[in-house]
Amino acid sequence: GAVVSQHPSWVICKSGTSVKIECRSLDFQATTMFWYRQFPKQSLMLMATSNEGSKATYEQGVEKDKFLINHASLTLSTLTVTSAHPEDSSFYICSARGGQVDWVYEQYFGPGTRLTVT
């Protein structure tokens, strides 16, 4: 099956610093990757959609200068939270979609990254 990894699985950082989260598709080429944020006891909130080699499309209300997304290859996307603040503490989940797997439009999720900003 399709596997997506995320690194790190959890991170604690100080307010004002930047944190980079990596999302990799391990056994397929991800033409599209999605970044979600989930606060406790709430549903997934889509932050942005990125296609390999092009700029990410951000959802309304998500600051593109604060949440930098790079999808430089078909197997790697990164999310950088710049100048993190305690309110950015959340569970960040990436998912990937590729055209060559059985379910063309299914999204395969990474295990998530729990970010705590102190």
Place this chain on the structure above:
Amino acid sequence: GQNIDQPTEMTATEGAIVQINCTYQTSGFNGLFWYQQHAGEAPTFLSYNVLDGLEEKGRFSSFLSRSKGYSYLLLKELQMKDSASYLCAALDSNYQLIWGAGTKLIIKP
């Protein structure tokens, strides 16, 4: 606008059957997904329906009625490990997933 509705929380007894309903309104429709999410973990795929009818996969079944904009997930022989949130998501005309808020399922012994 696009909207997915599902109950916030349901409770069921171990060994019983539970049905989680989902209604959707989307701009175009290319199928409906059900995902399971345990607390603190990422969602995992359960099912995908694009045609009307029932798809059975072990203890889990998923049903779709496109004319009614309605789907349900049926869980049989409930086990304690089935306690989780169940997310309904519809694929719109742009092949973007529109997510419901999730149904928290509580299983009691």
